[in-house]
Amino acid sequence: MRLSIVIILLFFINHIGNTSVWNICPSCQLKSLEEALDRAEPMDTIRVQKGLYECVDIEINKPVVIIGDEGAVIDGLEKGYVLKILSDSVTISGLKIINAGKSYTKDFAAIYVYRANHFTLSNLEIINPFFGILLEKSKNGNVHHNKVYGVSQREDDSGNGIHLWHCSNVIIEQNEVYGLRDGIYLEFVDDSKVMNNYTHDNIRYGLHFMFSNRDEYVENIFENNGAGVAVMFSKFILMKENTFTHNWGTASYGLLLKEIYDAEVIDNSFTENTIGIFIDGSTRINYTENLFEQNGWAVKVSGGCYTNKFFKNNFIGNSFDISYNAKMNDNTFDGNYWSDYTGYDLDKDGIGDVPYRPVKLFSYIVNKTPETIILLRSLFVDIINFSEKVSPVFTPDNLIDNQPSTFIFQ
Amino acid sequence: MMLKVLKYSFSDLIRSRWSYVYLAFYLVLGFVLLFLNENLSKAVITLMNIVVVLTPMIGTIFGIMYFYNSREFTELLLAQPIRRRTIFLGQYLGVALSLSLSLILGLGIPFTIYGITQSGQIWDFATLLISGTFLTFIFSGLSIYIGLLNSNKIKGFGYAILIWLFFAVIYDGIFLISLIVFDDYPLDKFTLFASFFNPIDLSRIMILLKLDISALLGYTGALFQKFFGTGQGLIVAFIMLLLWVAGPMLLMVKKSTKKDF
Numbered sequence: 001m002r003l004s005i006v007i008i009l010l011f012f013i014n015h016i017g018n019t020s021v022w023n024i025c026p027s028c029q030l031k032s033l034e035e036a037l038d039r040a041e042p043m044d045t046i047r048v049q050k051g052l053y054e055c056v057d058i059e060i061n062k063p064v065v066i067i068g069d070e071g072a073v074i075d076g077l078e079k080g081y082v083l084k085i086l087s088d089s090v091t092i093s094g095l096k097i098i099n100a101g102k103s104y105t106k107d108f109a110a111i112y113v114y115r116a117n118h119f120t121l122s123n124l125e126i127i128n129p130f131f132g133i134l135l136e137k138s139k140n141g142n143v144h145h146n147k148v149y150g151v152s153q154r155e156d157d158s159g160n161g162i163h164l165w166h167c168s169n170v171i172i173e174q175n176e177v178y179g180l181r182d183g184i185y186l187e188f189v190d191d192s193k194v195m196n197n198y199t200h201d202n203i204r205y206g207l208h209f210m211f212s213n214r215d216e217y218v219e220n221i222f223e224n225n226g227a228g229v230a231v232m233f234s235k236f237i238l239m240k241e242n243t244f245t246h247n248w249g250t251a252s253y254g255l256l257l258k259e260i261y262d263a264e265v266i267d268n269s270f271t272e273n274t275i276g277i278f279i280d281g282s283t284r285i286n287y288t289e290n291l292f293e294q295n296g297w298a299v300k301v302s303g304g305c306y307t308n309k310f311f312k313n314n315f316i317g318n319s320f321d322i323s324y325n326a327k328m329n330d331n332t333f334d335g336n337y338w339s340d341y342t343g344y345d346l347d348k349d350g351i352g353d354v355p356y357r358p359v360k361l362f363s364y365i366v367n368k369t370p371e372t373i374i375l376l377r378s379l380f381v382d383i384i385n386f387s388e389k390v391s392p393v394f395t396p397d398n399l400i401d402n403q404p405s406t407f408i409f410q
Numbered sequence: 411m412m413l414k415v416l417k418y419s420f421s422d423l424i425r426s427r428w429s430y431v432y433l434a435f436y437l438v439l440g441f442v443l444l445f446l447n448e449n450l451s452k453a454v455i456t457l458m459n460i461v462v463v464l465t466p467m468i469g470t471i472f473g474i475m476y477f478y479n480s481r482e483f484t485e486l487l488l489a490q491p492i493r494r495r496t497i498f499l500g501q502y503l504g505v506a507l508s509l510s511l512s513l514i515l516g517l518g519i520p521f522t523i524y525g526i527t528q529s530g531q532i533w534d535f536a537t538l539l540i541s542g543t544f545l546t547f548i549f550s551g552l553s554i555y556i557g558l559l560n561s562n563k564i565k566g567f568g569y570a571i572l573i574w575l576f577f578a579v580i581y582d583g584i585f586l587i588s589l590i591v592f593d594d595y596p597l598d599k600f601t602l603f604a605s606f607f608n609p610i611d612l613s614r615i616m617i618l619l620k621l622d623i624s625a626l627l628g629y630t631g632a633l634f635q636k637f638f639g640t641g642q643g644l645i646v647a648f649i650m651l652l653l654w655v656a657g658p659m660l661l662m663v664k665k666s667t668k669k670d671f
Contacts, residue, residue: 317452317455365586365590368590368593369589369590369593369597371589371597371598371601372586372589372590374601374605374611374615375582375585375586375611376618377458377459377614377618378462378582378610378611378614379459379462379463379578379579379582380578380579380580380582380583380586381582381586382459383579
C-alpha cells in the first residue's frame with residue numbers, strides 16, 4: 001500500500017518536473033491530434049510533424065502546447081469548428097489550418113477560444129475560414145504573427161479574421177489579415193492592444209471596434225479595405241502611428257469615429273482615402289500630429305461633435321480639408337499646417353499672420369447637393385470660395401485656425 | 411495648297427514675338443512650379459487649374475487677334491484662285507498648331523528635365539497636354555468664327571472674350587445654381603449631360619479622373635462612377651472633344667464660303 005502511494009507520488013513528481021513531448025505524424029504511433037490530446041497530461045507538448053491531419057470540433061480541455069512543424073496542415077473538412085480551446089494556458093503555434101466550416105447560423109471558426117486565460121496563438125496560417133480566430137469571454141491572451149486570409153466577396157456570407165467578444169487584456173500583434181469581412185473585430189473588449197498588424201483588401205473594415213474601452217492600437221496598416229477602421233461607442237481609445245491608405249470608394253473612409261469619448265488620435269497618416277476621418281457624435285478627442293494627404297475629404301464632421309481639438313496636423317493636397325454640415329462649431333483647429341493656406345508671416349515666427357478658414361463654401365455646397373462635385377476645381381468654384389473666404393455667410397464663422405503654421409510639421 | 415497657307419501662317423506666327431512670350435511663359439511656369447513643389451503629381455494638379463483656364467483664353471485672344479491682323483494678307487489670298495475653305499482652314503490650323511506647340515514645348519521641356527517620363531505621372535501629364543491642345547484648337551476655332559461674323563474689331567474682341575468667359579465661368583455658375591435649385595430631382599444624368607456641353611468642364615473632368623479622384627466623383631452616385639470610372643467614359647469624353655473641334659471648324663468653313671468680303 002505504502003509502496004504504491006510512493007510510486008504514484010513519484011509518478012506525479014516526475015510529471016511536474018519534466019513535461020513530456022508527444023509527437024504526431026502520419027507514420028508515428030500517434031496519428032491524430034485527438035489521440036495525442038487524450039494521452040497528454042496538463043502542461044505537455046504536442047508536436048505536430050509534417051502531414052495532413054483531419055480535425056473537426058476538437059476540444060482542448062487541458063493546458064497543452066501544440067506546436068506545428070513546417071508542412072503540418074490541419075484540415076477541417078468544411079464541417080464546423082476546427083480547434084476549440086476551452087482550457088487556460090493553451091499555446092498553439094505553427095499550424096496551417098484549411099477548410100474550416102461555414103454556416104449561416106453558427107459562428108464557426110478555425111480557432112475558437114472560450115472562457116480561457118493565458119492563451120497564445122502564434123505563427124498560424126489560416127486559409128479561407130469563416131471566422132479565423134474567434135475569442136469569447138477570454139482574458140490575458142496573446143495573438144501574434146498569424147496570417148489569416150480568404151477570398152470573400154460578400155458581407156453576408158463571410159466572417160471576420162480575428163474576432164474578439166467580451167475579452168480583456170489581449171494583445172494582438174504582427175498579424176496579417178486580408179480577403180475577409182472585417183480584418184480585426186473587437187466587441188466588448190477592454191484594456192487590449194492591437195499593434196503592428198497589416199489588414200488589407202477586406203470587404204468591410206480593416207479594424208472594427210464596438211463598445212470597447214481603454215484599448216490602444218498602434219502602428220497598424222489599413223489598406224484598401226471597404227473602410228479602414230470603425231471605432232464606435234467606445235471610450236478612452238488610443239490610436240497612434242497607424243497608416244490608413246487607399247480606402248477609396250463611395251462614401252468610404254480611413255477612420256470612422258462614432259460616439260467616441262476621450263480618445264487620442266496621434267501621429268497617424270491618412271493618405272488617399274475618400275474621407276480621411278469621419279466624425280459623428282464624438283466628444284473630447286485630441287487629434288495631434290497626424291498627416292492628411294491627398295484625401296477627398298481630410299476630415300468630415302457630422303453632428304454632435306464637441307470640444308475636439310486639432311493641433312499640429314498636416315493637411316496636404318486634400319480636395320477638402322474640413323467639411324461641416326452645420327453652422328455651429330465647438331471644436332478648435334488652431335495651429336495646424338494647411339497646404340492651401342495663402343497668408344503671410346511677416347514676423348517670421350512660423351505662424352501665419354492671417355487666420356485660415358478650413359471650411360470652404362464649396363464643401364458646404366457639396367454636402368447639400370452631392371452632384372455638384374463635378375465642378376470641383378473649376379474657376380467658378382474658386383471664385384465663390386474666395387468670396388466666402390473674404391466674408392463668410394454659409395460656413396461657421398468661428399471655424400478658424402488662428403495660428404496656421406507656415407511650415408510642415410515633421 | 412492648304413498646307414502652303416498653313417505653312418505661311420505658321421511660320422508667320424512662329425516668327426512673331428507673342429509666340430515666344432507664350433512659350434517663355436509656360437517654360438517659366440513649368441520650372442517655377444517644379445522648383446517650388448518638387449512633387450510631380452502636385453505640380454500636375456496645380457498646372458491643371460492653369461491649363462484649363464489659360465489655354466482657352468490664349469487661344470481665343472490669339473485667334474481673334476491674328477484674324478484681324480492678317481486681314482490684308484487674307485484679302486490678297488482671296489484675290490488668288492484659291493478655295494476659301496483652304497485659306498481659312500490653313501490660317502486656323504496655323505494659329506492652333508503654333509499655340510499648341512508653345513504649350514507642349516513650354517511645359518514638356520521642364521517636366522522632362524525633372525523626369526516626368528520615368529515617373530508614374532506620365533499619363534496624367536499627357537492627358538493634361540492633350541486636353542490643353544484640344545482647348546487651344548476649340549477656342550481658336552471659335553474666335554476665328556467670331557472674327558468672320560464681325561467685321562468690327564471691337565465687337566469681335568468683345569464677343570470672343572465673352573465666349574471664353576461664358577465657358578470658363580458663367581456656364582459653371584448656371585450649372586451650379588441649377589443643380590442647387592433642382593436638388594429634389596435625380597440629377598446625375600443631367601449633370602453628366604451638362605458637363606458634355608462645355609469643353610472646359612469636359613477637359614477638367616478628364617484630368618481629374620486621371621488624377622485619381624474618380625472615387626470622389628463616385629461619391630455622387632453609381633452612374634458617375636460607372637461612367638467616368640471606366641475607359642468608356644474617357645472615350646466618350648474624347649469623342650465629345652473631337653466634336654467640339656469639328657463644330658467651330660465646320661461653322662467657320664460654312665461662313666467663309668458665304669461671307670461677302
